[in-house]
Amino acid sequence: MKIRDMHWQHVEEYLENDDRCILPLGSVEQHAFLSLAVDAILSERVAVDAAEPVGVPVFPALPYGLAPYFQAYPGSMTLRVDTYVRVVRELLDGLRRSGFRRVLIVNGHGGNAPAGALAQEYSVDHPEMRVKFHSWWSAPRVAAETQRIDPAGSHASWSENFPWTRLEGVTLPDHRKGALDLDLLRVLDPAGVREYVGDGNYGGEYQKDDATMHGLWSVAVEETRAMLDGPWGL
Ligand SMILES: [Zn+2]
Structure with missing residues (x-):
């Protein structure tokens, strides 16, 4: 259940029977022809879908994250590492003060x-x-399913292209982009990253059919829900 659909007494009542919640983390950064907000859209949506049958509250995704390397792409934002860690820590403090004890x-x-x-x-x-940290796209089951569908899939490729991250009226290229050298990428400055990466896709096809993506999504939802179920050690 989304926090934006609850008032404070709903949360107080919920906390009488449960102490779990979800905090999604995103990033505003270039995703080739997909939304700049892909990472927040996907983390919040997979959280909401996973939490839905169990009624666990999902806080709005923290939209901004750490993406210093994309700063030559207009619209890409980044916080400094120390700022970011402080922001997340202070959000956890707020959850703790509210009475939440298990945070995914x-x-x-x-x-x-x-x-x-x-x-x-x-x-x-x-x-x-x-506090458990779950990177939904690289968790074992999703990673295996992504590999099974097509091993060539990375940042801003088909693997992040869902009906809910596409932009209306934008036609995607239909070729398969060659893989990039990730070791080289890590040492380039922002201008160099933009020059080397070009449109923003790190390699692979830009789009798969919706049935494939819905299949991948249901694996992601189930795996995230399993994280919510446990173990918690409390
Ligand atoms: Zn992304």
Whole structure:
């Protein structure tokens, strides 16, 4: 259930019987011909779909994340690492004050990894809390299903192209883009990244049929729901 569809007494009532919630993390950054907000759209939606049958509240996705390497692409945003970790920590503090004890962070962007380190630190600092960090697209079952569909799929390729991340009126290229050299990518400056990556796709086809993507999505929803079920160690 989305927090935006609840008022505070709903949360108070919920907390009498359960103490789980989900905090999705996104990033505003270039995704080739897809929405700049892909990572927040996907992390929030997979969280909402996973939580729906169990009634666990889902907070709005934190839209901004860490993407310093995309700064030569207009519209791409980044926070500094220390700012980001502080923001996520303060959001966790707010959840703890509210009475939530088991927090599933559903992450939509690889660059947000420092929040994963924070999740572990936070649970140690606050033994009454359990914070799990789940990067939905790289979790084992989704990663295996993505590999099975097409091993060539990466940032801004078909693997992030769902009916809910496409933009109306935008026609996608129908060729398969060659794989990029990720070791080279990691050492380029933002201008170099833009020059090397071009349209923004890291390699692979730009689009698959909707049935394939719905199949991948249901694996993602089930795997995220399993994270919500446990184990929590509390
Ligand atoms: Zn993405």
